[in-house]
Amino acid sequence: MPPHLAVIPGPVPVDGTTVVLGAERLAVDRIYRDSASFTADSLVASAREGISHGLILLGPKQKSCKLQTSEALDGHLLQSMADALVTEDLQVWLSAVEILDDQILDLLATGAPSDWKEAPMLVAHPSLGTQLLGAVEAPLREPSDLRELMSFILKRRCLTQTCLHGSRSHPIYLLRTEIRSELSVHLALFDLRGPVQGPSDFTALEHLIDLGAPESMFRASLLTTALKDSIVGSWHSTILATLEPEVADCTKQLRLLSKWARLPFASPRRASARVAQLAELREEVRELQAQHAMDDARATILADRSAMILEFSKAHDPPKEWKKLRRERDKTLDWCGLPTSDAEEALDLMTPYLLNMSDDPALCGRLMYLLPKGERTCIGSDPDNSVVVDGLGILPNLCSIVNVDDFKLTLSRPDFARRHVLINGKTMAKESMVLSHHDRICLGRAQIFRLQIPHMGVETIQEEEETLARMQRLECLLPEELTGFLPSLPRQSFDTTFENLQHLLDHSDALRNLQYYIKDLLPRLPAASALAYFEALRKVCYCVDEANMITREVRPDDHLHLEVELVWDIFRPPEEAILIRLMRYCKSDDGPATGQVVHYWSYACFLERLELMRDVHRVHCHARNGWAGANEMLQDPWMEPNLFPLRDVLSHALAQRSLADSERRAAEAALQELQEKTEQLERQAEIISQLKEQIMGVVSLTRELQEEPGDTVDPPEPAEPARVGEENFTMSVSSSTFSDGVPTGGQVDEDVRSRGFRVDAGRGKRATGRHG
Numbered sequence: 001m002p003p004h005l006a007v008i009p010g011p012v013p014v015d016g017t018t019v020v021l022g023a024e025r026l027a028v029d030r031i032y033r034d035s036a037s038f039t040a041d042s043l044v045a046s047a048r049e050g051i052s053h054g055l056i057l058l059g060p061k062q063k064s065c066k067l068q069t070s071e072a073l074d075g076h077l078l079q080s081m082a083d084a085l086v087t088e089d090l091q092v093w094l095s096a097v098e099i100l101d102d103q104i105l106d107l108l109a110t111g112a113p114s115d116w117k118e119a120p121m122l123v124a125h126p127s128l129g130t131q132l133l134g135a136v137e138a139p140l141r142e143p144s145d146l147r148e149l150m151s152f153i154l155k156r157r158c159l160t161q162t163c164l165h166g167s168r169s170h171p172i173y174l175l176r177t178e179i180r181s182e183l184s185v186h187l188a189l190f191d192l193r194g195p196v197q198g199p200s201d202f203t204a205l206e207h208l209i210d211l212g213a214p215e216s217m218f219r220a221s222l223l224t225t226a227l228k229d230s231i232v233g234s235w236h237s238t239i240l241a242t243l244e245p246e247v248a249d250c251t252k253q254l255r256l257l258s259k260w261a262r263l264p265f266a267s268p269r270r271a272s273a274r275v276a277q278l279a280e281l282r283e284e285v286r287e288l289q290a291q292h293a294m295d296d297a298r299a300t301i302l303a304d305r306s307a308m309i310l311e312f313s314k315a316h317d318p319p320k321e322w323k324k325l326r327r328e329r330d331k332t333l334d335w336c337g338l339p340t341s342d343a344e345e346a347l348d349l350m351t352p353y354l355l356n357m358s359d360d361p362a363l364c365g366r367l368m369y370l371l372p373k374g375e376r377t378c379i380g381s382d383p384d385n386s387v388v389v390d391g392l393g394i395l396p397n398l399c400s401i402v403n404v405d406d407f408k409l410t411l412s413r414p415d416f417a418r419r420h421v422l423i424n425g426k427t428m429a430k431e432s433m434v435l436s437h438h439d440r441i442c443l444g445r446a447q448i449f450r451l452q453i454p455h456m457g458v459e460t461i462q463e464e465e466e467t468l469a470r471m472q473r474l475e476c477l478l479p480e481e482l483t484g485f486l487p488s489l490p491r492q493s494f495d496t497t498f499e500n501l502q503h504l505l506d507h508s509d510a511l512r513n514l515q516y517y518i519k520d521l522l523p524r525l526p527a528a529s530a531l532a533y534f535e536a537l538r539k540v541c542y543c544v545d546e547a548n549m550i551t552r553e554v555r556p557d558d559h560l561h562l563e564v565e566l567v568w569d570i571f572r573p574p575e576e577a578i579l580i581r582l583m584r585y586c587k588s589d590d591g592p593a594t595g596q597v598v599h600y601w602s603y604a605c606f607l608e609r610l611e612l613m614r615d616v617h618r619v620h621c622h623a624r625n626g627w628a629g630a631n632e633m634l635q636d637p638w639m640e641p642n643l644f645p646l647r648d649v650l651s652h653a654l655a656q657r658s659l660a661d662s663e664r665r666a667a668e669a670a671l672q673e674l675q676e677k678t679e680q681l682e683r684q685a686e687i688i689s690q691l692k693e694q695i696m697g698v699v700s701l702t703r704e705l706q707e708e709p710g711d712t713v714d715p716p717e718p719a720e721p722a723r724v725g726e727e728n729f730t731m732s733v734s735s736s737t738f739s740d741g742v743p744t745g746g747q748v749d750e751d752v753r754s755r756g757f758r759v760d761a762g763r764g765k766r767a768t769g770r771h772g
Helices: 041-049 061-066 073-085 145-159 203-210 215-220 222-226 228-232 250-261 274-290 296-312 318-336 341-345 465-475 498-505 515-524 527-554 603-622 643-706 750-754
Strands: 004-008 018-021 024-027 053-058 090-100 103-106 121-125 129-133 138-140 170-179 183-191 236-242 353-357 368-370 376-380 399-403 409-412 421-423 432-434 440-443 447-452 560-566 578-586 594-602 729-733 767-771
Touching: 004 024, 018 250, 024 250, 041 053, 041 073, 041 170, 041 183, 041 236, 053 073, 053 228, 073 090, 073 145, 073 170, 073 183, 090 145, 090 222, 103 603, 121 222, 121 296, 129 222, 129 228, 129 296, 138 145, 138 318, 145 318, 145 341, 203 215, 203 222, 203 250, 215 222, 222 228, 236 250, 274 296, 318 341, 498 515, 515 527, 527 560, 527 578, 527 603, 560 594, 578 603, 594 603
Parallel strands: 004 236, 053 183, 053 236
Antiparallel strands: 018 024, 090 103, 090 138, 090 170, 121 129, 170 183, 353 368, 353 447, 376 399, 399 409, 409 432, 421 440, 440 447, 560 578, 578 594, 729 767
């Protein structure tokens, strides 16, 4: 069944139910004014019919901040589903995962962040569809339970990613509904919205749809595996797309939707009960175990089916499960220094606190760390700290904040953390300083917090609590580029001399290493372009510092370091005059370490590499076995593709493909031969079965004749010569029958006639047989 297309066009022109953007035209089923006007009624109706339904959100994520409610769009839609589904005759469970490339993270998992490496898995089944195994399922006793779960999920997402590039991940929410314990139906929400600027992470999905959604392509990524049932039509599906004409890939998104709507779709599959699903899986396992030859593919299928049986066999007691999971969630929040679900309701609104900042509207302002009066709050990655924060550039004991009297707060940090703690984009001149209301505290490259001192904020008294919370979250929204967080440069009547800009070099190691070049360069530049050059250098140096942090953490033994170099062509744009070189330093016993240039990258190429390095760092931190792509040309962002090794890789791949093709043809021929022999054996078995039935008929008749009471059989007469052309066996039976041993005479059993025997009247003979 094709998907139901719905759009929020924004300023994009529409013609009836057709969206028009340049030469692209897309016919849709429904047009909505904004996100709040979209409801989940169609998903609820599908669930009550026993058919699973997937809702796919596309478009820029920044658009969701215009939603005029205190909840994010995901929570708004899920809450409307819960309000309609959580009834006496329905049982509902919520699962939530986050996908980034080939990593999947359970958003309802509990425990210490360092232990969050047990990832769920997605398993595709030909008749049961794609199943999420190993994820925490939280029961919903009543609709209000969803708000508490969503609050934990958003905090979990904030704790497991950096403040900047969180928008590249895709959260997936799954509501499993059991209707009177008869049907197990899934309602899924796939949030595929991406950042406003830059391309979205849809490479595998676009390739899949361009090729017509072949079966083999769904295994290309976790995202396509999760979307399989919605793409092929086994589920009902709805696509809600938000269009922004200023977004670079808006036209590309329209083409994707148009191709998606033209794909061949199967009929929706009605859900079955868990009992029936378990019976089907157990039968498959028995068949697989009965096979003598067990190759890798069959072993994988057997392991998947066994995991599904284990998952489906779990006994559920919603009240007990809710209490247990809630205790575990509160323990996790308390371990990180966050208020628990009960403590949030009894917060003292006049206590100073920290709010996290993020470039994702759904995540900004979700983490609240209280700073109690008269106490020292220690911050770092060490578990003994009051506030446990983990991520890039976070030291075990990073800094501490002392709340003197709810008005005066001071921040202290050790000297070695000088560039790991920035206040409003600047390094601290001393090891301790007094903080102000709305100061922004940057910790490494993992988190940025906004300080709230309620006694110094008049909005606390003037605004309602919910309105205030929404305003604070919007104030915690970061720009798309983290460099926009740095102090702004003056634009008018400013003398761009090195002396005036020198105090802006302290936040960056890479920028301080360039201070002599900058001092020599600024006098040579025209006054109009000097400030633009310095701003471009400041941005790229900030990014180079992040790349070096990632490199030291992921590849500590390779001694790699990135540096900024300038091309002395002052008449070109600043981005074209900046190069980034990757160096490898070798330690020497006789003198200082010597460096060797590995690569040179342009500014644009380096930014692409930095995105890949961020993904590598995420895998390094959260994958069960860490990152294993070092020195792999197609996976290592520190490597530059080389034509000759790449040619060898392609040649090997082509050779493997040719070998696979020949093996496939041989397997197809063997399968055809096997099918022919199977058909031949089936025909022979059918003939043998017919012969057995005839023989059993003859045997049965013989026994009936022998068991008749009073029957006596005289010795057979010599056989007469066979008559030509006569093929049946005849038997002469006397006209006399016996009743209780007394001959009655003259009556012949019609049953004997009907069996093809010839009856002869004989006075002295009971029966004689002859062949002729």
